[in-house]
Structure formats: structure tokens, C-alpha cells
Amino acid sequence: MRWGARSPARVRTRRAPGGGRRVRSGRLRQVSAWLWIALAALAAWLWLLLGQGFFWRTDITLPRRRDPERWPSVAVVVPARDEAEVLPRSLPSLLTQDYPGRAEIFLVDDGSADGTGALARRLATELGGLRLTVTSPGEPGRGWTGKLWAVRHGMALARERTGADYLLLTDADIAHEPDSLRELVRAATTHDLDLVSQMARLRVATFWERLIVPAFVYFFAQLYPFRWVNAGHRAAAAGGCALLRVAAAERAGVPGSIRQAVIDDVALARAVRRSGGRIWLGLAERVDSVRPYPRLGQLWRMVSRSAYAQLRHQPLLLVLTVAGLAVVYLVPPVATVAGLVTGEGALPAVGGAAWLIMAGSYLPMLRHYRQSWWWAPLLPVTAALYLLMTVDSAVQHGRGRGAWKGRTYGRPAPER
Template identity: 70%
Template sequence: MSALTWIAIASLAAWAWLLLGQGWFWRTDVRLPPYRAEGEGPWPTVAVVVPARDEAEVLPMSLPSLLEQDYPGQAVVFLVDDGSSDGTADRARALADDSKGLPLVIASPGEPEPGWTGKLWAVRHGIELARAQVEPEYLLLTDADIAHEPDSLRALVCAARAADLDLVSQMARLRVHTAWERLIVPAFVYFFAQLYPFRWVNRPGARAAAAAGGCVLLRTEAAERARVPESIRQSVIDDVALARAVKRAGRPAAERAGAGRGSVAAGRGRRAGGGRIWLGLAERVDSVRPYPHLRELWQMVARSAYAQLRHNPLLLLGTVLGLAVIYLAPPVAVCVGALQGERTTWLVGAVTWAVLAGSYLPMLRYYRQPAWLAPLLPLIALLYLLMTVDSAVQHYRGRGAAWKGRTYTRPEAAP
């Protein structure tokens, strides 16, 4: 057999392991459980913290959904204007004046101190304001481009209390209106789930930890134990860093022994002793940020891809080789096998291509996209490979992790 045939066989073996041994990452059934509409009181106080930098365009589609939350307890929205130049704060005030819902507090912390990313600097200021004004039991950290259904906050709080969770996060459904969004966006969530399988993240005692920064409900006590956001102030991928900090911080022994009696899930959490987190796909939380062209989607991925690899050239090389073997080898084997009449090469490549395409179908259904996009997954993986390489190139040129006029250095290089 040719070398390409052996590579195709290695790809098929890798897919067998991924499908069966990587936390069932391809399934899309990890969702918030249904909640009871009545009988959940008394309701805890919640502070909604929204960092916003140059978000005047998307605020009319997102901020009213927060102000109009149907939440029985006390809740206050804190929008932190992170040095915007487009009138974000004025737009927020106008939207609040038109709303009769939750109160809105607008603040600006000024430019971030050295060693802080702008978003986490804004989050820090919002949490400090919340603690000073309302003493919240929970913090809802949500991005300015995220729209929530009216019962979103209620559902998050119910889930956190029912399972005694320190952190509940939902991966907001991203926008898929343009052709490039339909091609790139579902794969973004697919690859994220492959890297951080939701079932592993949600398993008490497991090392896996991740969150989706657009929608995170965080117990205030857990934030204090984990020293959030100070402990992650340099993180570019702040949502994953937040989940790791909460899980690592754990809980006091007395709280672990007494919380959640009668709950099997809580019992497992007591044995494990770590902070309890949950991550799943959202049904009623959506991102309204448009990515009309490939350029915007490319920047979204490239700005943090090399940071995900810890700025390590060896990890970058391994990632490129891994993507090539797992995603690119099957269609190459099909084409070369067909042209050269190598039946075994063609057959192994075709089977592997069918397997990887089938693993993508549940995510396409979740995003309500046609099934014919599934065989294009190798092409999409090639685009992500190029984005990752470009992320490394931009990093070494001093332009890595750039977002809305700011560029962040490697954590160890920050003051």
C-alpha cells in the first residue's frame, strides 16, 4: 500500500477514536434542563455585567433584551463602556429611557492598567460596582452583542440552583445569515466542542474546563474564591481561563459537605471537591454581531488561535499536521486514488470522508443549515488551518491578539 493509503488509514483510526473517545463532542444535546415556572423563590439578586467597546451598532438588538428580562428577583444591568468612540454610552442611555424594565447603570473605568485586557478591565469595574450597589448572589457576564429571550436569566438561575453550580455558561447561537457565516460559523462551534467536549467539562472532578464568554452566570462567592477577574487579567481567551479558575478554586470543605443534599449530581461534586461548572448549547441566547465577509470571520478566529496554542511553535506544528491528517487526507486520498486507480486508497478515503461529514451533521441541524455543507468540512478545516498559521504570523509581527484597536502581548511579556 502507498504512503497515502497508510495516512488515510491513520485518519480513519483517528476518527474512530474521536467519535467514541472524545466525550461525544459531535452531539448537540447538551442543553439547559427545563425549569419550573413557579416555586423557585426567593429569587437571588443578580448583577448583569456588560463590557462594551464601540458597540453602538449592535446595542439596539441586544441591550433591550437584558433590560426586559422577566426575572422575579432583583436584577440590575451594569454596562461598562470600555473607551468607546462611537457613542456606545449615549446609545445605551437612550435605550434605557425607552425601556421600563431593569435599571441600567452606565460606567467607564478609563484605559486598562498594564497587564489587563480591555474586556477584563471592564468586567472588573462592573463587578466592583455591583458589589458596592446591590451585593449580588450571582453575576451574569454577557457580551454586548448577545440577545437574550425574556426568560433567559430565570432559566440560568434555576439551573445553577437546581444543580448547585458555581458557573453556568451557554454557547450563544451565532449569526448565520450570509454565505460566509453559513460556511464558517457552525464549524467554529463544532471545533470548540471537539477541543472542549461539553460532557467532559460538565463532569465533576474532570480536568476539562471551558465556558462561552457571551453568556456566563457566575456565583459571586465562586468569583471571590477564584479571584476573578484579577487572576485571569492577562487572558485573551478569557472565558476558558475563567472556567479553569473557578474549577481550580473549588469550595470550602464545610460548603461541600452541606450543599445540595439529596442531589446525586451535588453528591458527586462534594466528592470531587472542585468548583462546579456547566457548559452547553443555547436555545434562547443569540449573538447578533454580523460577520458579512470572510475578513471579519478570519479576524475573529485569528486573533486568539495562536494564544490557544500558548504561542508555542511546536504546538502549532502539531496542530497543522493533525488537521492535515484528520481533515485533509481523506479527500486527497479520494482524488488521488480515483486518478491513479488505487482502489484501497480511494475506498479508505471515501469512508473516512463520509464519517467526518456525518459527525458534522448534528451541528448543521442545530444551526438549521443544509446537509450538503457537511462534505465541505475538509475545506472549512483548511481555512481554519490557514487562520491559525496567520494568527502565529501576526503574533511574531507584533500584531497578534488585536481587537478593536488594541493589541495584547504574550502573558509572560506583560508588566
């Protein structure tokens, strides 16, 4: 039924006590129901604003740090599959790292068909810098995702050749400022951290990137508030840039213990935390993704490939998530507009207050991405797209497979 509609079967009139004008009781009950939903959305936003670890703040950056007495050795492991487009902008930033200790790069060419490995060797020859080893692991073993199979191969080779103290796990599309590795190591050694990860600043250039990308990080922080992660109340990481202590990796049995994980960064953090490790997660200031997502379809595939996995492939969680997204993100603007059109008393005020809080909580992330404030009121539109991407992710899973970069995966085996 549309907002404010009057159903002849349900709308009755009665005279107020002592005479006076008639009141349409059925319509009042209907309006009251919509008002209660809007109030629920407002209450949810008040809770999110104050009780969800202040997820909307963007001041969680690398903590204060100092130089270690001895600079530990680091092996940089870069899984790469068909990355020739972005490698010229990312690999040079690793080769030219200004790191006082020993560091070596292992690029694992995961079955690329675009000459990724050859391009990496040529860049290393031309630019010099840190030593680069390009290797290939072959096809993934049974029960492994392609990326984690590549990481396993790179970690094993690094352990064999370098005996490194730390591993920098970084994606092939991530560009680092010259002091990135040094600052990560300083943070890890100063605070005795086993896993230090930074959410790289993703590219925001086209209309669709501006609409969707900042919200991607905003939603991630809402699900895994960085303050809660760093206080030990929740486990999460950003896989694009993660410094991992080798001893902690061995205690946690990674990557073997998470070999089927689609959301491998969160799985890594959970494994390290379960084994007694200390983790830290924050926003990067000098680490950037150079991968372009100019079209909606590319962003759609990026989100939908892992959205249902985030819900542990549970239909009930899917239903609850869709309902929650609808109430929290879609009801406020709908209630505001419908209330103004129909003149339904407090409805536009309640909906507008929830919408205002929502938009205000999004502003810090927009500033972090150097975007205009006027994208903030459009967050419900972005949330609606994410809702559809999540449903599509479940549909693809229901068909028995998901695809990424030409590689398909069936349903994961049930956990034991």
C-alpha cells in the first residue's frame, strides 16, 4: 500500500468524545505503523553514531612510533594475476622503498595471461632497487583459493631464501610511498604488534567511483569499527597492505588454516587473533590503490564476489541484512519525502533527522577521499546498490559458483 493510501475496508470513522470532528482511525493506525518504522531507523542511527565504536571517524592512522634498535628483515609478497595494467604504477613504489634493514620482493605470478611476470622482471631491471624474485605456483591445490595459493608459495619461498622476520602482504594494485615499509615496521616494533594493516585509499575519479568507493570503506568500518579491532574486541584486516610477523603466521598456521577464505584479510586477522596475536587496523595516509573501476559493472563484480561470503552463506543472515539495510538506509529518505507529500505530522521530522545523522556520519569519509559534501545525502542510493549487489552475490552462490579474473570457485566445503 502506498504511503497515506486509504483502504475502504480498513478506514473507519468515529466521533470524538463530546462531539467534534470525525477521526479516521484506520488511517491513524497505518500512519502510526510507518512512524514507528521511521522511529526505529532514527534509533538505529543514534546507536550507530554513538555506540558502534565511532566507526565514522577517520582519525585512526598509524600510532606513534620510534625506530627499533635493530631493523628486522622483511619479505614483500605480492600475489599477481593479470596485473600488467597496474604494475607499472605499483611495482616501482616497492622497488624503491627506503628501508634501513634487509628487504626483498617476491612477486608470485598466479597464472597470468597478460605478461605480468615478464613485465615485473623488466621493471626491476630498469629501476633497480630492492631485489625482486618472480615465481609461479602453478594451479591452486584442491581446496585453495587462487590468491591464498599464491601467498602460500610466496611465503614458503621467502622463508627458504631470507628467513625474514616480517612479511609485507600487499596486492599488485597497491602503490606505496617510499617510507611506507619503514613506517609499518616502526609501528609493529614499537607496539609489539603481530599484524599491522592499513586500508589503502582506493581510486576515486569517475562518477561511479565517487558514488560507491568511499561508501565501501564506510560500510567496512561500520561492520568492523577500527577502534574495536585495535582494542581486541573484533578481528579484521585490510589485505591490500598487511605487515605480518612470521612467528605469528606460524602460530596461526596461515595461510593453510584459511585456504578456502574468499574474504582472506578478515580470515587472516581472525586466525592471528585466535592464536594470541595482537593486531591493528587503520586508514592509510600514504598507501593507494591504483586500480581503476570506471564502470558500475566492475564495481558490482568487486563487491558481489564476496558479499554473501561475508554473511557466511546463510540465507537467514541475508534476509536480516536486506531488511536491516532497508530500514536503516532507505526508510529515512522515503519517510521524509512521503511525510512531506502527505502532510503526515511527525513523519518527515523523524525521517529527516535520521537522514541528517546518516549524511553527517558519512562526511568524514568523504573528506578523507577529498570529495564534495553533496555526495552525503546520496548515501541511501549507494546503500540500495549495495543491497542489490548482496542479493546478486547470494544468487551467484546459489548457482554453485563465483568467478574472479577468469577463475571459478564452487561452494566452499563446510567448516569442521
